[in-house]
Amino acid sequence: MTERIRVLVVDDHPLFRQGVVHSLGTDPGLLVVGETDSGEEALKLAQELLPDVVLLDISMPGWNGLMTAERITTACPVVNIVMLTVSEEKDKLIAAFKAGARAYVLKGVSARELTQVVRTAASGEVYVSPSLAAEMLVTLTQSKAPDPLQELTDREREILGLIGSGLTNREIGERIFLSEKTIKHYVTNILQKLQVRSRVEAALLAAQHKRTER
Incomplete structure (x- = not known):
């Protein structure tokens, strides 16, 4: 006989929590091994019972669901977290998976x-609720590709502009009153941030950016 999936239910609303416990109890393949209304108690029970799955609400007094998920994941990495929540906020969804959740359900x-x-x-x-998954997909496909030039400081942008003008490190240093060694350090940072291999590639990228801004 296949072992039943052991579940811990965590929600601070007693009526809802009892409804979930009852619903899961009707499935012969599932076994609710515990329930609680707090994140702190959830961590203790997770460590004692080592359930296969923890059903966890996000909005709770004390430790919220995100904090609880992170702590359970750290203490009991074999436990799978399912966030069961009313929140449709994308930030909460992303934060839940960063905290270690395996599923996000409304x-x-x-x-x-x-x-x-x-x-x-x-x-x-x-698993992510289909409505949220579809919305996230639309958001991701509509979002613009990140602009690597946005990673540069004002000083690095200035130096990149001078590189584009064909100046050497020494000439750039003389222009903005910095040592050639300091300019070389700046140039190295600029190449790393832009993920290019040479000054020429960096200058071309900057020139292309200027054209698209017009």
């Missing part, structure tokens, strides 16, 4: 869908 999910998500997380797979 509380409007059906009992049947929730049990499937628990199974998915227990197997080590990642």
